[in-house]
Amino acid sequence: DVKVTQSSRYLVKRTGEKVFLECVQDMDHENMFWYRQDPGLGLRLIYFSYDVKMKEKGDIPEGYSVSREKKERFSLILESASTNQTSMYLCASSLVRGLSYEQYFGPGTRLTVT
Amino acid sequence: QQQVKQSPQSLIVQKGGISIINCAYENTAFDYFPWYQQFPGKGPALLIAIRPDVSEKKEGRFTISFNKSAKQFSLHIMDSQPGDSATYFCAALNAGGTSYGKLTFGQGTILTVHP
Numbered sequence: 001d002v003k004v005t006q007s008s009r010y011l012v013k014r015t016g017e018k019v020f021l022e023c024v025q026d027m028d029h030e031n032m033f034w035y036r037q038d039p040g041l042g043l044r045l046i047y048f049s050y051d052v053k054m055k056e057k058g059d060i061p062e063g064y065s066v067s068r069e070k071k072e073r074f075s076l077i078l079e080s081a082s083t084n085q086t087s088m089y090l091c092a093s094s095l096v097r098g099l100s101y102e103q104y105f106g107p108g109t110r111l112t113v114t
Numbered sequence: 115q116q117q118v119k120q121s122p123q124s125l126i127v128q129k130g131g132i133s134i135i136n137c138a139y140e141n142t143a144f145d146y147f148p149w150y151q152q153f154p155g156k157g158p159a160l161l162i163a164i165r166p167d168v169s170e171k172k173e174g175r176f177t178i179s180f181n182k183s184a185k186q187f188s189l190h191i192m193d194s195q196p197g198d199s200a201t202y203f204c205a206a207l208n209a210g211g212t213s214y215g216k217l218t219f220g221q222g223t224i225l226t227v228h229p
Contacts (some may be wrong), residue, residue: 043219050214096215105157
């Protein structure tokens with residue numbers, strides 16, 4: 001079974017802090033994604049990566065950056081956390097093969113910025 | 115810009131009833147339409163998916179109906195059970211070109227099935 005793990009389930013940070021969210025997948029997937037989930041807004045893509053050191057902006061990249069130094073690990077960085085970044089953050093990975101585009105999600109990190 | 119619109123935002127159904135969730139999309143290049151199911155404390159997981167060359171796909175109690183001309187698709191849950199209570203997300207993808215499997219998700223529907 002594909003396993004996507006996220007470093008923390010709950011995180012509380014102060015405004016202005018630098019925050020690192022880590023995601024690791026164990027299935028050698030090329031693609032990895034970071035989303036934030038907010039009530040009524042669904043899942044919104046922040047950044048994605050299709051290979052090591054390769055990244056592309058999603059729909060809401062402002063205030064975030066990412067790093068992918070190894071294939072299995074994709075990090076989301078909040079350079080200076082703000083209260084409007086309080087949210088649930090979900091990481092996902094996928095292997096696009098044939099007609100399969102299934103994304104496998106981690107359990108999420110609930111981040112609170114005070 | 116919300117390219118996939120999902121409704122309703124929440125839905126309450128009695129056990130044994132039919133749950134229906136609707137989605138509409140704008141981008142005619144979308145050619146893969148999955149539904150994801152998310153239980154509390156878990157990440158979403160793929161439930162069922164359809165491609166536009168068919169109008170319906172059924173897996174057990176779950177059916178996707180697809181209307182290409184209207185640019186709409188819906189999830190039907192027959193004989194709804196309390197264990198189906200979850201948040202459901204529709205999504206869409208343009209499989210061509212360099213999409214890298216990037217999905218566009220709807221806003222989500224919180225389904226509650228009462229015993």
